[in-house]
Amino acid sequence: MTFMFRYLRISLGLLAVAIFCLTGQVNEGRAKRTFTHERDVETAFIWDSFPRWEGRNLVGHLHNHSSGPVIYTIDQNGRRDETVFTLKDGALINIHDLAASTDGEIALVASALSADKRGTTFFARISADRESQTITRTWPFCPSVVTFAPDGNVWIIGNMKSEDGTQDLARNVLRRFDRSGKMLGSATLQVKGWRTAETSFLRASKDRVGWFAPEGEYFEFSLDGSEIGRYPGPEGAGVEFRNITGMVLSEDSEVIVGHFGGTHAEFVVLSREQRAWNSISVSKEHAPSWAFVLGLDGTTLVTTTTNGRLGRFRTR
Numbered sequence: 001m002t003f004m005f006r007y008l009r010i011s012l013g014l015l016a017v018a019i020f021c022l023t024g025q026v027n028e029g030r031a032k033r034t035f036t037h038e039r040d041v042e043t044a045f046i047w048d049s050f051p052r053w054e055g056r057n058l059v060g061h062l063h064n065h066s067s068g069p070v071i072y073t074i075d076q077n078g079r080r081d082e083t084v085f086t087l088k089d090g091a092l093i094n095i096h097d098l099a100a101s102t103d104g105e106i107a108l109v110a111s112a113l114s115a116d117k118r119g120t121t122f123f124a125r126i127s128a129d130r131e132s133q134t135i136t137r138t139w140p141f142c143p144s145v146v147t148f149a150p151d152g153n154v155w156i157i158g159n160m161k162s163e164d165g166t167q168d169l170a171r172n173v174l175r176r177f178d179r180s181g182k183m184l185g186s187a188t189l190q191v192k193g194w195r196t197a198e199t200s201f202l203r204a205s206k207d208r209v210g211w212f213a214p215e216g217e218y219f220e221f222s223l224d225g226s227e228i229g230r231y232p233g234p235e236g237a238g239v240e241f242r243n244i245t246g247m248v249l250s251e252d253s254e255v256i257v258g259h260f261g262g263t264h265a266e267f268v269v270l271s272r273e274q275r276a277w278n279s280i281s282v283s284k285e286h287a288p289s290w291a292f293v294l295g296l297d298g299t300t301l302v303t304t305t306t307n308g309r310l311g312r313f314r315t316r
Contacts, residue, residue, distance in 0.1 A: 050246075053295030053302040054100035054148075061095050061108075069093055071106060071126075076297070083130050089115050096198070101148040104128030109143035109156055119165070123156060125181070136181035140165070141173065144197035147204045151223055153178055155209055157189070157197040171196050172213070176225055185225045191217055201247035203295075210255060212247040216240075218255065218270065234259065234268045234277040246293025248301065256280075256301060258293035265291040265303070267313075 051060025051072075058074040067090050071083045083106075087093065091114040098108035106126040113119050121142045125134045143158035154177045160170040172191050176184040195214030202211050208228065211219045216233025234257060245258040245265065255270035257277065268277035291303040291311055301313035 047304065047308060050292045050304065051294060052099065053297055055102045055104075056297065057100055057104070058294070058302075059098060059100040059106060061098060065092060065094050067092055069095055071095075071098065071108065073100065073104075073106075081130070083126065085124070087112060087114070091115065096143060097145045097202075099147045101128075101152070102150075105148070107146050107148060107154045109138075109146045109158070111142065121158075123154065123177070123181075125154060125179070134179075134181050136177065138175075140169075141175065143175075145200055145202040147202045147209065149176070149204050149209055149223055150206050153184060153223075155202060155204070157200065157202055157211065159196055160188075174211075174221075174225065187225060189213075189219070191215065191219075201244075203247060203249040205249045205253040206251050208249075208253055210247070210249040210253075212244070212257065216244070218247075218257075229272065231270060231272070231275055233257075245291060246303075248293055248296050250296050250299065256293065256296075258291060258303065260290055264289050267293075267301070 047060065048062050048064060049060065051058050053059075056076050060072055062070040062072065068084045068086045071085055072080060074080045085093065085095075085108075091112045093110055093112045095108050095110045098106060100106050105128050107123060108126075109121075109123045111119065111121045119139075120137055121139045122135055122137045123143055123146065124136075127133065138156075138158075140161040140163050141158055142161055143156045145158075146154060146156050149155055156175050156177070158173060158175075159168055160173050161167060162169055170188045172189045173186060174189055175186045178184055189211075191213045193215030197214065199214045200212055202209070204210070208223070209221045211221070212233075213219060218231045218233060219227060220229035222228050243260040245260060247255065247257045249255055256267055257270075258265060258267050260266070267280040269280060270276075271278055291305055294302045294304055296302065297312070299314075303311040303313065305311070
């Protein structure tokens with residue numbers, strides 16, 4: 001199967017954002033974190049699937065399950081770049097997840113069905129200038145989530161199937177790949193529950209990779225793939241995995257998880273020392289009823305709602 005790209009670039013106006021106000025709740029004897037409220041602005045975008053904020057860009061995709069899904073990035077100045085991802089034989093493509101590196105590369109994991117009904121799975125690594133790409137076939141490994149590690153390697157978690165695709169041989173398999181697409185390591189992760197990695201979040205900081213697993217456990221790995229930490233998920237009323245709205249890992253390895261609290265969005269921060277999650281309170285007048293956590297722009301938490309409104313939780 002031959003893969004081809006064509007790309008176009010579109011400049012738009014300033015990307016609209018919304019800023020909310022939060023006050024962090026932390027242990028006694030430590031200063032509370034403060035976030036300032038600036039303004040609320042609607043955007044013009046309705047998401048086919050929720051994008052991610054990686055580095056200094058929003059990255060996402062449109063028109064999935066088609067012969068030409070569109071991968072887009074929007075930078076802090078509102079410049080929107082789009083890449084139409086196609087297969088030469090007109091295959092239908094299903095992008096499962098995508099990520100961006102700090103220098104602008106994009107990695108995506110996907111499956112495809114060719115015109116003659118042959119299926120495959122793969123990941124693609126697209127250069128920052130969108131002029132070149134490396135595509136690695138992964139079948140019978142079926143990738144679900146992806147992230148860039150700080151050393152430039154691509155990390156993927158997915159399932160291993162039999163060659164004929166009729167059996168699941170292993171779930172939640174972690175694989176690491178270098179810049180050329182060569183596999184550096186593979187391990188089957190032991191997690192609780194039966195859910196697979198499709199409903200999970202894989203992110204990286206400057207010195208580790210974090211994975212919020214399907215049943216709510218949180219894992220951390222060193223850059224060689226070794227597990228260095230495992231923590232129970234947030235507890236409390238309404239904290240179920242189906243209500244989790246995203247996880248982010250800051251450059252300094254602070255972990256923030258969003259969830260739907262029943263009447264409004266809630267956020268928690270991991271305390272590794274306590275092996276617990278501390279709530280971040282949202283001022284009542286600015287608390288969104290629901291918000292998906294997209295990522296961090298520096299130390300600013302970026303969220304969105306289904307109607308395309310972006311929210312930024314900015315530290316002071």
